[in-house]
Amino acid sequence: MKNYILLVLLVLVIELGILFGVSLIFNTDLVNTMFFGSCLFAFFALIMSSTGDALSKNSQVAVFDMLLGSYKPEHEQASITINPLLVGSILCLVVYFPLYYLGIIS
Numbered sequence: 001m002k003n004y005i006l007l008v009l010l011v012l013v014i015e016l017g018i019l020f021g022v023s024l025i026f027n028t029d030l031v032n033t034m035f036f037g038s039c040l041f042a043f044f045a046l047i048m049s050s051t052g053d054a055l056s057k058n059s060q061v062a063v064f065d066m067l068l069g070s071y072k073p074e075h076e077q078a079s080i081t082i083n084p085l086l087v088g089s090i091l092c093l094v095v096y097f098p099l100y101y102l103g104i105i106s
Contacts, residue, residue, distance in 0.1 A: 004084060011088025012095070015041050019092075030105050038093040045089040049081045 015038065023033040080086075099105045 007084035008088045008091065011084055012091050015088065015092045016095075031100055034096050034099075034105065035093075038089065038096055041089040042086075042093050045083075045086040046080070049083055049086045051079050051081070 016034075019034050019037040020030065022028070022037065023030045026033075
């Protein structure tokens with residue numbers, strides 16, 4: 001459990017560092033960069049953590065078409081794996097709201 005929490009905090013620090021760096025390099029507002037960047041990170045983590053979605057089906061169809069085989073669709077249960085990347089990305093989005101509404105970042 002300690003390793004999991006450590007990895008979540010590491011992901012959170014890395015994402016916040018990337019967002020702060022992007023804000024400095026492109027001279028943009030930190031509030032907007034943090035909100036849109038954390039939404040993008042959370043969406044990317046959600047896509048990487050899910051199985052049984054349209055993206056994996058399209059890749060299966062492409063492989064079968066390439067090998068000239070017939071594709072039989074499998075009814076796969078959609079699931080999401082809760083991993084440190086997903087939790088850290090959602091936590092990065094959640095951290096934005098208190099920082100913004102308390103006036104710490106503006």
